[in-house]
Amino acid sequence: MVKIFVDPGHGGSDPGATGTGLAEKDVTLKIATRIRDMLEDEYENATVKMSRTGDQTVSLEERTDMANAWGADFYLAVHINSGGGTGYEDYIHDLLSNNSRTAEIQRTIHKEVIKLNDLIDRGIKKANYHVLRESNMDAMLSENGFIDNTNDLAKMKDPDWINNVARGHVNGLAKALNLHKLTKTTKTTTKTASDSKKALQRPASSSSSYTKESTDSKKKTLFLPASADSWRIYPLNKDPIKKNALPDQLRPSKYGGLQYEILGETWPNVYIIQTKQLGKVQIYAGPETGAEIK
Ligand SMILES: [Zn+2]
Numbered sequence: 001m002v003k004i005f006v007d008p009g010h011g012g013s014d015p016g017a018t019g020t021g022l023a024e025k026d027v028t029l030k031i032a033t034r035i036r037d038m039l040e041d042e043y044e045n046a047t048v049k050m051s052r053t054g055d056q057t058v059s060l061e062e063r064t065d066m067a068n069a070w071g072a073d074f075y076l077a078v079h080i081n082s083g084g085g086t087g088y089e090d091y092i093h094d095l096l097s098n099n100s101r102t103a104e105i106q107r108t109i110h111k112e113v114i115k116l117n118d119l120i121d122r123g124i125k126k127a128n129y130h131v132l133r134e135s136n137m138d139a140m141l142s143e144n145g146f147i148d149n150t151n152d153l154a155k156m157k158d159p160d161w162i163n164n165v166a167r168g169h170v171n172g173l174a175k176a177l178n179l180h181k182l183t184k185t186t187k188t189t190t191k192t193a194s195d196s197k198k199a200l201q202r203p204a205s206s207s208s209s210y211t212k213e214s215t216d217s218k219k220k221t222l223f224l225p226a227s228a229d230s231w232r233i234y235p236l237n238k239d240p241i242k243k244n245a246l247p248d249q250l251r252p253s254k255y256g257g258l259q260y261e262i263l264g265e266t267w268p269n270v271y272i273i274q275t276k277q278l279g280k281v282q283i284y285a286g287p288e289t290g291a292e293i294k
Pocket residue numbers: 009010016017024079080
């Protein structure tokens with residue numbers, strides 16, 4: 001797993017730079033949240049922790065302490081610029097050489113962001129910022145437009161722009177950190193190659209016919225009966241066996257039964273569902289469990 005720490009700049013009592021009707025802290029949170037969602041939803045070997053997920057005040061020390069304690073592989077700080085300019089730039093720590101791994105990652109991310117963000121390219125830069133200096137891992141800070149520039153500000157108010165900026169960062173991170181897309185094809189390949197296949201008794205049928213089944217099951221719904229107190233669930237990136245079960249279980253009896261849209265089938269009777277609390281997870285719901293699929 002590649003651990004990516006995403007740090008939306010400012011927050012809470014610190015709004016950061018401000019423009020007409022917009023504060024930096026809100027734009028950085030939107031971009032960072034999209035980055036997290038894309039990484040977690042689309043990549044099988046990426047895991048994300050954020051310095052804040054709401055409008056909280058978090059000091060710079062707290063941010064780097066959090067990333068260091070977690071043992072992040074990469075630190076991405078997302079900011080918005082101000083002070084009478086326009087365009088995009090990004091920073092790594094100023095003591096790093098152009099041959100450093102961090103500089104290489106910066107160039108890769110920079111290239112991908114510039115493709116999609118519709119901003120003037122102000123180049124790759126270095127600075128002695130706290131988050132770049134005090135973080136123990138490769139770290140980069142991006143400055144996504146100037147909030148005091150009318151043109152840049154208009155873009156920041158557009159959800160499509162937020163999405164494109166996030167997508168650029170994600171594409172760059174994926175290339176630089178060798179993230180693998182979570183697709184049915186790669187999942188099938190991975191599982192087929194893994195030893196745990198034996199334990200799970202995947203049917204002898206070809207993987208291609210199996211992929212088709214997964215596609216067909218997309219519109220189906222999974223019902224967990226109220227008679228069940230708890231139901232084990234598994235993270236997407238692990239085989240659905242007992243030792244990999246998440247500490248949190250679903251509680252059908254508590255809610256008078258639970259219902260989820262089925263997003264895919266990874267193993268026979270093992271489905272991908274979207275939960276409110278835990279995001280996408282795998283669940284075993286064979287006929288003998290009392291679960292209903294409609
Ligand atoms: Zn800032």
